[in-house]
Amino acid sequence: MHFQWYPGHMTKARRMMQENIKLIDLIIELVDARIPLSSRNPDIDELGKNKARLILLNKADLAEERRNDEWLEYFKEKGYSAVKVNSKKGGGIKSIQSVIQEACREKTERDRKRGILNRPVRAMVVGIPNVGKSTFINALAGKACAKTGNKPGVTKGKQWIRLNKNVELLDTPGILWPKFEDQEVGLKLAFIGSIKDEILQTEELAAELIRFLGRDYPGVLDEKYGIEAAEDPYDTLGKIAESRHCLTKGSGYDTEKAASILLDDFRNGHLGRITLESPEEPEKKEELEQKEGRSG
Secondary structure, rough: OOOOHHHHHHHHHHHHHHHHHHHOEEEEEEEOOOOOOOOOOOHHHOOOOOOOOEEEEOHHOOOOHHHHHHHHHHHOOOOOOOEOOOOOOOEOOHHHHHHHHHOOOHHHHHHHHHOOOOOOOOOEEEEEOOOOOOEEEEEOOOOOOEEOOOOOOOOOOOOOOEEEEEEEEEEEEEEEOOOOOHHHHHHHHHHOOOOHHHHOHHHHHHHHHHHHHHHOOOOOOHHHOOOHHHHOOOHHHHHHHHOOEEEOOOOOOHHHHHHHHOOOHHHOOOOOOOOOOOOHHHHHHHHHHHHHHOOO
């Protein structure tokens, strides 16, 4: 299975982000807590140089709690502010305002020394498609948000959402496409539903997920579907089809329907809290690259 993104979108989105980034003090980057690294776009580090940074592990309720804490630690060690949230249910949202102030403390201090008092922090929400940017903005702004309209020195047509007297959000979320050299990143994005299912082979994708779960979360499928997982993932898929009475018009089992059920169950958290990558993985990769660099 090969995953592809369309560079035309990327170029336009990157250009828009470059224009908007000049106007803001803080970049709030949303990542999916199940794949915190694979759901990032490395361009943001380049575009957001010299800006305060806040990374939000969104959908944290779907990821393993222990892993959430490890990822928070990982990002904090890299110099980011980091918080776990669940935008849909509002978990962690209340703490965001104070985290924003803390992330921008140096900038506020610089302003104060220059005699600029009470200027709100201007923030921009960025992330890849379907990571939950709009849901987050709505949860943070609530119903009472007021658009402050155009301001002097602000590009015409830019709208700001005033959260309170201290924080304003640019109301256009920055959309960046995920960037991946290796196909494993594409596979993880497909698992969580960030790539349209219509262009994927559902059974193949489900078989890959079964392989992963068998390795990292053994017993999860047995418990959920009342089956005994087989060594071959396609056999396991057949057992899920049998367990869920997915039948074809003949007398066979409808494994495509079973694949869709499995993917939906995973995406909606019905298999339990599952994280698809750990902070050790990028650290091991960095060590390997450094070794290769030294021996090169």
